[in-house]
Amino acid sequence: MQAKKRLSEAVMRRLPRYLRYFTELKENGITKISSSELGEKMGMTASQIRQDFSYFGGFGQQGYGYSVEVLYDSMKRILLKEQGFTVIIIGAGNLGTALAKYNNFHKRGFDIIGIFDINPKLIGKTINGTEIMSIDRLEDFIAQHETDIAILSLPRSETKAIAARVANAGVKGLFNFSPMDLKLPHEIPIENVHLSDSLMVLGYKIKNFQEEK
Amino acid sequence: MQAKKRLSEAVMRRLPRYLRYFTELKENGITKISSSELGEKMGMTASQIRQDFSYFGGFGQQGYGYSVEVLYDSMKRILLKEQGFTVIIIGAGNLGTALAKYNNFHKRGFDIIGIFDINPKLIGKTINGTEIMSIDRLEDFIAQHETDIAILSLPRSETKAIAARVANAGVKGLFNFSPMDLKLPHEIPIENVHLSDSLMVLGYKIKNFQEEK
DNA sequence: TAGATTGTTAATCGATTAACAATC
DNA sequence: TAGATTGTTAATCGATTAACAATC
Incomplete structure (x- = not known):
């Protein structure tokens, strides 16, 4: 060894x-x-x-x-933390909501402790027992609750600014769903999930698979 | 050249x-x-x-x-087809619904032409103008509408059987969201999106990033 | 002990980077 | 034409596979 x-x-x-x-x-x-x-x-x-x-x-x-x-x-x-990872979701649209309800994250030790949105109609509602809060309370919440990961399920136009805010507030890593390469001044780990990119790779493979036959 | x-x-x-x-x-x-x-x-x-x-x-x-x-x-x-790719979504749960409403697929030339579910309460409803049909009509629908891609947003337990069904029916590629490695007898291109895996990679990076400092 | 299978070192393969001749 | 930048060949780097000595 x-x-x-x-x-x-x-x-x-x-x-x-x-x-x-x-x-x-x-x-x-x-x-x-x-x-x-x-x-x-x-x-x-x-x-x-x-x-x-x-x-x-x-x-x-x-x-x-x-x-x-x-x-x-x-x-x-090697992969997990004893106490699990704490996660917030920013953007409670279709994707954010689906992720909040996605059980596999919890099973693997990722606990969603807060959800944020800008839409007043959503604020105050709960998803799986977690309250949707105003984006204005973001820094405040992170200061009070140690937050490991922020999931960004936001419109592309909002993503960069919000990413900078959460990174500054002390979040330790970002899980980004916007179709862009997120780069931050304040360097923290980022994982991008580019759904359209993956789908295009599949499309390319299909085109080529057909041709080969 | x-x-x-x-x-x-x-x-x-x-x-x-x-x-x-x-x-x-x-x-x-x-x-x-x-x-x-x-x-x-x-x-x-x-x-x-x-x-x-x-x-x-x-x-x-x-x-x-x-x-x-x-x-x-x-x-x-190189990446896209002139007429675009036709896509069906199988499983109209939270994730399936979010994907059906996700505009970026359409922008890139991926058109959702059908949604399927087993739940009778959902059948007949529409998402973004596309009807949710009974899973019983799957083969029938694919026979009548040339289908390039099936998005599988299903419980893990259902995924393998449904994957085999759509592959047999003539779908050309699979976009799988279940946390498993899909292998089929009838070989077609498959793209897996393993959200929990990606989140665990991020968790690992965070743990190590912290330690390095 | 003998057989089995690891952990590790060496060889191979593939992907990235560097260098440069071709050419617009 | 001279300068710039490509497309391509060669060198390097890293990841995978093969081989085998260590050892349970």
Whole structure:
């Protein structure tokens, strides 16, 4: 076991997928697995799996394989925070509302503690027990409730300004749904979900898949 | 100008981002740009941009740079279909409804021609002018309306079976929102949007970003 | 102990960057 | 024509795969 170089982006993006598979194995009562069995299941090489795990010092035992329990616990510890992450949603439109009601976030340890909108008609209503507040109360709320993540489900035109406000107020990371590359002066981690981009990639693949036949 | 080897996945995934920037340049009335200026704007090297474009034979003129008009038209032609893509949404829950109302898909040439659900209370209602139909009519509808893409915004437990049904019925690609890796017997292009995975990546980045300071 | 499978080092493959000749 | 900037070839970098010694 040894400390290795900084985890690469490629490996990091595979971690949630590992966690999904470990959860499934656990639920199915499987207690041990080898890198080659896991590779078969996940559609990747055994070598890559062992290489990935070695970034964390390795989770297995030579000659035996991996304990699913150890895999699951280790990956959870690596990816999640003990107390969970606190999340606010800014923009209670269709998408914001859908995300507020999306149960998988909560299951994974992401707790929605506040929702904000500019529309007076929405303010005061609740979604899944969380109140929609005026965007004016944003800084105030963040000052009073430690907030890890702000989900930005806003019109493109509003996104940059609101992103700067929450970053200044002390939010630690942004989950952005606007079709733009968000860059901030005050540097914090940002994850962009570009739905139209993904759909266009699919469209391109379809066009090419057809042509190949 | 020459036909080159098959476009790599990495380059392909950058194409929608190029299109976004070309659209913006056009809207701002900029008519020409060099690879170094574009690289600066997009946060990538001029070399990578020229290399990427060369997969399509190159869009520029030596000594001059690139015509924004040419860039925009070329990328649109590469990514989109003349008549647009036809899309159905399966699952009219919170997420499905939000996607049906999401204007950016339509702007990019993806037209929602049908919505399906199993819930009798929803059937017959319309979202943005599109009727919600019973899932029983799925095969029937696809047979009558050429359907490029099915968006799957369904419970995890339903996803696999419905995916197989639409693939069999002749849909050409799947846009899957369930937190699972969809594999089908009948091989067609699939794009997965794993929102929880992305959020976990953000969580991991936040944890590490904090530690580094 | 013998067999199995890891963790790690080495080899390969692919993607990005640098350099430069071609040419507008 | 001279200057600029492309398209492309070569060099570098990083990620994946293969091989194998360590060891349970």
